[in-house]
Amino acid sequence: MAWLWLLIPLTPLLLVPILMRWPKLRSVVWLAPLPALPLAFMRPDTLVLPGLWPGAQLGIADGLSAILLLFTAALWLAAGLCAVSGHAKDPHARRFWVFWLLSMTGNLLLILAQDGASFYVGFTLMSLSAFGLVIHNGTTESRRAGRLYLQLAIVGELLLFMGLMLRVHEADGSMLLTAWQETPAGLPTLICLLIGFGLKAGFWPLHVWLPAAHPAAPAAASAVLSGAMIKAGIIGLWRFMPRGSGEEVMSLPASVAPWLLAIGLISAFYGVAVGLLQTRDKTALAYSSVSQMGYLLVLVALLLSQSVSVEALGLLLGFYVVHHGLAKGALFLGAGMAHEYRLSRVHWVLMALPAVALAGFPLTTGAVAKSLLKDQVGNSAFAAWEILFYVGSMATLLLVSRALWLIWRSQPGGPPATMPLPWKLGWGSLCLAAPVLPWLWPDLRVALLDTLSLYGLWGLMWPLLLGAVVIALVVRFNPQWHLERLARYQPGLVLSLRLRRWLQTRPVARDPMLPERPVRMPWAGWRNLERRWNRLGRDVVQVSAWVMALGLLWVLL
Amino acid sequence: MTQVLFYLILGVCLWALGLYGLLRLKESIRRIISVNIMGSGVFMVMVALAARSEDPDPVMHALVVTGLVVAISATAFALRLSVADVQEDDQ
Amino acid sequence: MTAALIALLLPLFTALCLLLLRSRSGVLVIVTSLLTLLAAAWSLYDVTVNGPQWLELGDWPPPLAIRFQLQPITALLLVFSAMIHLLVAVYAAGSQHSKTRYTDFWPLSCLLQGSLNALWLSGDLFNWYVTLELLGLAAVALVALSGRKAYGPALNYLLLSLGASLVYLLGVALAYGRYGVLDISLLGAMTEADTTTRIAWWLMTLGLMLKAALWPFHLWLPRAHASAPTAVSALLSALVVKGPLFILWRLWSEGAPTELAVEAGPVLAVAGIAALILGGWSALRTPWLKSLVAYSTVAQLGYALMALGLLMYWQLPALDAALWLFVLAHGLAKASMFLAAGELQASLGSKRVSALRGTTETMPVAMFAFAVAGGSLIGLPPSGGFLAKWLLLEPMFETVNHWPWVVGILLGTLISAGYVFRVVALAFDRADPVPPDFSPDRFAHWLALLPALVVWGLALISEPLIHWLTGVPL
Incomplete structure (x- = not known):
């Protein structure tokens, strides 16, 4: 039965040539992640593929992987359903679907991977194929964003590859992730992995591409980019980092942990601060992703600090990834929809569900994720920082309110239009997941019921009430601060553009009308030397005979 | 033994002279002649080496004969090529 | 061993046939190359199963004998050269831009392959000299196929190749004068590190380096290879320079x-x-x-x-x-x-x-x-x-x-x-x-x-x- 795992990566891959041949089939392509759903429940044995490379294994080893697989596939399904109607009239739909399938393959493969090489293959496939999704609209903005994305993605790939090789070396040639988790990691390895995965996860200061790329993609693609793909960075860190016990394994990672905590927290608040300044809804949502990835990085820091149990952290990581993935996916889809249709009241109620879930409203998935995170930080060596997580909930509420307001403002005029059915289904199910999911999923239900104590509710509510007061004040007094100029400062994008211009203008095109000015280049002396050297070598026979004679003299002496 | 040594040295000198010709002369015909002089030098060394014992070493002689065949055909080819090259320059 | 001999004789025989019949047909060469490839592959199989083999030409006993040796690496090189030759022949016959259709390319390239195969199979210093010369002559003639502008580089190549052969030959003469054998495996057991051996080995090395265009003797190569017709450039760069390299390797790893x-x-x-x-x-x-x-x-x-x-x-x-x-x-x-x-x-x-x-x-x-x-x-x-x-x-x-x-x-x-x-x-x-x-x-x-x-x-x-x-x- 182990071979069933192959269905997951092979189904989308096989659909690519089929789609090339019969483009009309694109209305069913969204079903490609379907095999993952039953397999996540069946959990067959791990599939060993020694013919591929030593140690190649696909499968699910722990509950976290099963959760990730199930919900990643579900998000791709729902977003795919929306994309069917979104790209029904798109002349380049085939291109979109090919990149969609490829990045989906990569994303699912990296979750299934039990060894470093398979993970890397999936990760790379996903990262590079996502470029096609980012630039799909073909506007200047999206091409610009795509360029920056690709530049950084390749830098990340290279660093990750270096990290991977170092990890293989440290583990004495073993490729297995379980072996890596028991092996100590050197500082260069940690740095390579942190930057390599960080460039994908998009926490501060490696986030520069994210607010540009996610809004530039089509709505369904931004949903999976922000919902599923950036999680790969965190999953990678989780899987590659050592977590064994023992002084020699964990001394270095434990000393790195406080730094990661600091970066995570900076990221969480930086994302909110810059996101609040944005004037476009999808950019604000992207900054919210930066902020949320900061919290996920805190989880990695907790893992490395070793002050909490790995199982509890794994479950929390699963909750958090699922919660944020579904909610952010729903919001991005909603933002994309609001640009084309005027939303009705029901739609707004639906849209509000993932938004309040992100802020950690009671009885939603967000409440579980946030309160468990606070508990874990409270139990760990970093307990002193717990208060910041309460403030963080308030900040998130402010940011999602701002994003909702921006979405509301971006709607076209006129009476509410009817939306296509697939869109309604895909988006609606994602929105409803926030309050409904806890009742369907036993683990989550237990955790949710735990938050319903008076103390727990108060812990969840006071930051939200504070946030509501701030919002009320802002609405009441409507201050005109004009801070948008600050938000326009995007150093990553500027550098990327500079690089492109430099590359394009290097061979200076000479205007034929201008008289040619003799320019003495600094290397002209070297060029002359080279010329003279070349002239010396023109009489081949003579020079070779000289060399031969000199060689003989050298031998004789 | 002195006779053998004399021819050995003479052969090496011829060989070196041929090499010197390759390194100093420019015209292709002279270069071909230089190569031939080098060849003669080697063959002389080989014949001299063959004559070290009372009855000369037949293997060396066979080698020299083979070498001569190779040298002659190569020279013919080189001459033809150099003539063609010069003709090209004239046109 | 028979298969290897077939791989050696087949191209030589084809070259002769083409010359005698005044035919310049590529199809025959392609067929021969294919057969040569098969023979070479068979010899590779043979040598992996039965181990290295020797053939003493004319049944002379070892010190006098000219021995052909079939070893795994030799067989691999036979296959490799047959493969490249087949590919280049198909190109030369099939491409619109090939300037070598219906020219002397066909007999010359067969001769080239034959002499190269003889080089791989040989194991004594003088036989290598002969095969090197054959290889060099065929290669120069092939370069000259591209017409007048190639005559200059071809002549330079020929002169240097001849000069190099003579440097090599002087080394061979010294080695033979010192040890009295030419077979490399016999030499390997006898050689001592004295002055004569050093000079002889260096002479051979310098000559071979010039033939293989190894730095600093590479000057002739770019012009010769660049001015030759495309198919010839491919043959020269892929195969011909590897011949002297092979000898150099045997010389030092076995004989020195x-x-x-x-x-x-x-x-x-x-x-x-x-x-x-x-x-x-x-x-x-x-x-x-x-x-x-x-x-x-x-x-x-x-x-x-x-x-x-x-x-x-x-x-x-x-x-x-x-x-x-x-x-x-x-x-x-x-x-x-x-x-x-x-x-x-x-x-x-x-x-x-x-x-x-x-x-x-x-x-x-x-x-x-x-x-x-x-x-x-x-x-x-x-x-x-x-x-x-x-x-x-x-x-x-x-x-x-x-x-x-x-x-x-x-x-x-x-x-x-x-x-x-x-x-x-x-x-x-x-x-x-x-x-x-x-x-x-x-x-x-x-x-x-x-x-x-x-x-x-x-x-x-x-x-x-x-x-x-x-x-x-x-």
Whole structure:
């Protein structure tokens, strides 16, 4: 039965040539992640593929992987359903679907991977194929964003590859992730992995591409980019980092942990601060992703600090990834929809569900994720920082309110239009997941019921009430601060553009009308030397005979 | 033994002279002649080496004969090529 | 052994037939090449099953005998040369832009293959001299096929080749005068590290280096290879320069006393690094496409020379595998590169590198072949070039003191990446592509891609191949 795992990566891959041949089939392509759903429940044995490379294994080893697989596939399904109607009239739909399938393959493969090489293959496939999704609209903005994305993605790939090789070396040639988790990691390895995965996860200061790329993609693609793909960075860190016990394994990672905590927290608040300044809804949502990835990085820091149990952290990581993935996916889809249709009241109620879930409203998935995170930080060596997580909930509420307001403002005029059915289904199910999911999923239900104590509710509510007061004040007094100029400062994008211009203008095109000015280049002396050297070598026979004679003299002496 | 040594040295000198010709002369015909002089030098060394014992070493002689065949055909080819090259320059 | 003899005699016989019948038909040569390939493959199978074999010509006893030796590496080289020859023959017969249809190319290329096969099979110093001369004459004649403008480079090549042979022959004479045998395996048991041996070995080495265009004796190669017709350039770069290299390897790894080899190793290795850097630099600077490819041959031979030098210096038989993988990978990649370059410049009507602007759009397959072959030359994983480089680097990582060699290889890799990407970057500049003058020949483009794919495919069988190469006793 182990071979069933192959269905997951092979189904989308096989659909690519089929789609090339019969483009009309694109209305069913969204079903490609379907095999993952039953397999996540069946959990067959791990599939060993020694013919591929030593140690190649696909499968699910722990509950976290099963959760990730199930919900990643579900998000791709729902977003795919929306994309069917979104790209029904798109002349380049085939291109979109090919990149969609490829990045989906990569994303699912990296979750299934039990060894470093398979993970890397999936990760790379996903990262590079996502470029096609980012630039799909073909506007200047999206091409610009795509360029920056690709530049950084390749830098990340290279660093990750270096990290991977170092990890293989440290583990004495073993490729297995379980072996890596028991092996100590050197500082260069940690740095390579942190930057390599960080460039994908998009926490501060490696986030520069994210607010540009996610809004530039089509709505369904931004949903999976922000919902599923950036999680790969965190999953990678989780899987590659050592977590064994023992002084020699964990001394270095434990000393790195406080730094990661600091970066995570900076990221969480930086994302909110810059996101609040944005004037476009999808950019604000992207900054919210930066902020949320900061919290996920805190989880990695907790893992490395070793002050909490790995199982509890794994479950929390699963909750958090699922919660944020579904909610952010729903919001991005909603933002994309609001640009084309005027939303009705029901739609707004639906849209509000993932938004309040992100802020950690009671009885939603967000409440579980946030309160468990606070508990874990409270139990760990970093307990002193717990208060910041309460403030963080308030900040998130402010940011999602701002994003909702921006979405509301971006709607076209006129009476509410009817939306296509697939869109309604895909988006609606994602929105409803926030309050409904806890009742369907036993683990989550237990955790949710735990938050319903008076103390727990108060812990969840006071930051939200504070946030509501701030919002009320802002609405009441409507201050005109004009801070948008600050938000326009995007150093990553500027550098990327500079690089492109430099590359394009290097061979200076000479205007034929201008008289040619003799320019003495600094290397002209070297060029002359080279010329003279070349002239010396023109009489081949003579020079070779000289060399031969000199060689003989050298031998004789 | 002195006779053998004399021819050995003479052969090496011829060989070196041929090499010197390759390194100093420019015209292709002279270069071909230089190569031939080098060849003669080697063959002389080989014949001299063959004559070290009372009855000369037949293997060396066979080698020299083979070498001569190779040298002659190569020279013919080189001459033809150099003539063609010069003709090209004239046109 | 019979199969190997067939592989040797078949091309010679075909060459004679073509000359006698005054026929210049390519089909016959293609058929012969195919048969030769089959015979070579059979001999490879034979030697892996039954072990090394000897054939004493004319049934003379060993000291007098001229022996043909069939060893695993010999059989592999037989297959390799038959493969390249078949490919080039199909190209020469099939391509629209081939200037060698219905010319003397056919008998000459058969002669070339025959003499090369004789070289692989031979095992004594004088026989190698004869085969080298045959090889050289055939190669020069092939270069001259391209007409008047090639006569100058061809003549230079011939003169140097003759001069080199005579330097080699003087060494042979000294060696024979000192030890009285010519067979390399007999010599190996007798040689001592005295002055005569040193001089004799160095004379032979210098002569062979000139023939193999190893730095600093490489000057004749770029002009000769660049001015030859495309099919000939591919044959010369992929096969001919490897012949002297083979002899050099047998000479030092089998025939030379250890002290001499250890002493000479660093010199050769340093020359290899110099070839890598200086040859690569010339490839980076030259404005002509075929010169670029030819200079890259000079540079790539540096790797092989370096492997040989280090093999002698450290007395590491493991580097044999690196050396021969280099030879195989470079031969395949270079055949692909020359065919692609020839097709590109014939279709574009220009020999300049700058004319390649936008070729990814106009001739994508040929450009892809060039880039893929270039990838193997750079040593990108998982190509054959990468494997060879990896094998070469492996012993260097074991000792800290070996870092200068690693730096040399690194520099060489950087430069080769430079000249490959110089072409590829230009080809991707689609803003203002140079339109082809003639219609591109798709068949030839795919043909050029074939060996490049094979060289990347080498990685798939890397493990058995390396085991096999390191396991073969010689």
